[in-house]
Amino acid sequence: MARRENxxxxxxxxxxxxxxxxxxxxxxxxxxxxxxxxxxLSEKPPADYVPPIIKEKNIFVVLINRNNDLxxxxxxxxxxDLKEAAIKFIDNGGGIGTPGTDGTPGTPCDYCKGERSESxxxxxxxxxxxxxxxxxTEYGTYIQVQNELLRAYSFLRNRLSNExxxxxxxxxxxxxxxxxxxxxxxxxxxxxxxxxxxxxxxAEPTS
Amino acid sequence: MSKFRKKKKGMxxxxxxxxxxxxxxxxxxxMVTTTMRETTLKIDNPVLPTATEIKKLEHKSxxxxxxxxxxKDTGRDGEGYxxxxxxxxxxxxxxxxxxxxxxxxxVSEAEVPFMTTSIKADKQSNVGxxxxxxxxxxxxxxxxxxxxxxxxAGN
Numbered sequence: 001m002a003r004r005e006n007x008x009x010x011x012x013x014x015x016x017x018x019x020x021x022x023x024x025x026x027x028x029x030x031x032x033x034x035x036x037x038x039x040x041l042s043e044k045p046p047a048d049y050v051p052p053i054i055k056e057k058n059i060f061v062v063l064i065n066r067n068n069d070l071x072x073x074x075x076x077x078x079x080x081d082l083k084e085a086a087i088k089f090i091d092n093g094g095g096i097g098t099p100g101t102d103g104t105p106g107t108p109c110d111y112c113k114g115e116r117s118e119s120x121x122x123x124x125x126x127x128x129x130x131x132x133x134x135x136x137t138e139y140g141t142y143i144q145v146q147n148e149l150l151r152a153y154s155f156l157r158n159r160l161s162n163e164x165x166x167x168x169x170x171x172x173x174x175x176x177x178x179x180x181x182x183x184x185x186x187x188x189x190x191x192x193x194x195x196x197x198x199x200x201x202x203a204e205p206t207s
Numbered sequence: 208m209s210k211f212r213k214k215k216k217g218m219x220x221x222x223x224x225x226x227x228x229x230x231x232x233x234x235x236x237x238m239v240t241t242t243m244r245e246t247t248l249k250i251d252n253p254v255l256p257t258a259t260e261i262k263k264l265e266h267k268s269x270x271x272x273x274x275x276x277x278x279k280d281t282g283r284d285g286e287g288y289x290x291x292x293x294x295x296x297x298x299x300x301x302x303x304x305x306x307x308x309x310x311x312x313x314v315s316e317a318e319v320p321f322m323t324t325s326i327k328a329d330k331q332s333n334v335g336x337x338x339x340x341x342x343x344x345x346x347x348x349x350x351x352x353x354x355x356x357x358x359x360a361g362n
Contacts, residue, residue: 006217007219008219008220008222009219009221009222022232022236034263034270034272034325035262035263035355036258036261036326036353037260037353037354037356038262038323038351038352039354040351041345041349041350041352042345043345044345044346064334133334134334134335135333135338137333137334138331138332138333138334139256139275139328139329139330139334139336139337140331142334143354143356144258146258146354147259147260147356202338202341
């Protein structure tokens with residue numbers, strides 16, 4: 001019996017299948033982007049540096065002990081309440097702010113919605129949050145606390161940005177990132193950042 | 208009968224001419240999308256804390272990573288979640304400045320101020336270790352740091 005050549009299978013649609021797979025992977029996989037809580041360290045102070053005297057009421061002390069418990073302004077607190085407490089402290093606006101670098105006198109906070117209590121912070125640009133942790137504190141708790149404090153700031157920034165420019169600060173920053181040369185956006189971002197500067201200080205841990 | 212016999216063919220061979228194309232395509236796909244891990248981890252893959260206020264790290268070439276976590280070889284390096292890995296070996300906080308200076312040599316001088324140090328630490332590590340690293344980073348003026356965290360509710 002004569003052997004016959006086998007007819008070839010039509011492989012024309014193979015490319016379609018391959019493209020389908022490609023698109024499926026493109027849609028479903030997420031690129032592993034490195035992300036994290038960013039922080040800027042303060043520069044190393046010179047040896048003869050004398051820390052400025054800061055009024056007690058302008059410091060918001062958060063202590064974390066080695067059992068991961070929080071002590072906020074000498075009151076035990078749960079992590080979930082920290083954001084509210086921080087907002088209350090930063091947004092208090094009980095006095096006048098720091099004088100400008102060009103010698104202009106400090107002004108009272110006209111955008112704060114806090115209680116304006118005498119015993120809490122004077123102005124958002126004077127309000128310092130001090131996080132003091134133990135060497136034995138768990139890193140996860142520490143990041144949680146940092147995150148809550150940052151959430152407090154972003155809440156306030158978003159609120160102010162919505163009031164002034166009708167757009168949230170996150171969106172404002174996002175659009176500035178896409179358009180670096182836009183002076184108008186830059187001014188807006190700087191303005192909000194100046195209104196609520198993030199002043200979170202990490203004290204040396206106790207051992 | 209010959210008419211019937213004609214239909215009796217064996218399995219036709221599958222044309223595999225397009226197979227290399229597909230394989231190459233997959234290869235390119237994975238080459239483009241995956242990031243190569245430059246260092247082999249000497250510690251267990253750290254369980255990152257979750258956070259909501261996270262920022263993406265831009266410019267991969269300007270990021271140097273410090274891992275903190277539990278050693279894979281506890282017999283040699285000891286127990287605990289506070290082992291620091293620089294490049295591809297377990298080190299101490301004292302070696303951090305040398306590591307940073309080594310990383311700086313690889314980038315142009317103009318870009319040095321934009322370098323970021325990413326600390327990938329396990330949830331269960333201690334703040335003391337992180338503080339040690341932070342103090343060393345401050346000594347060499349590597350002030351931009353990022354605490355690596357995974358996005359989440361931050362419970």
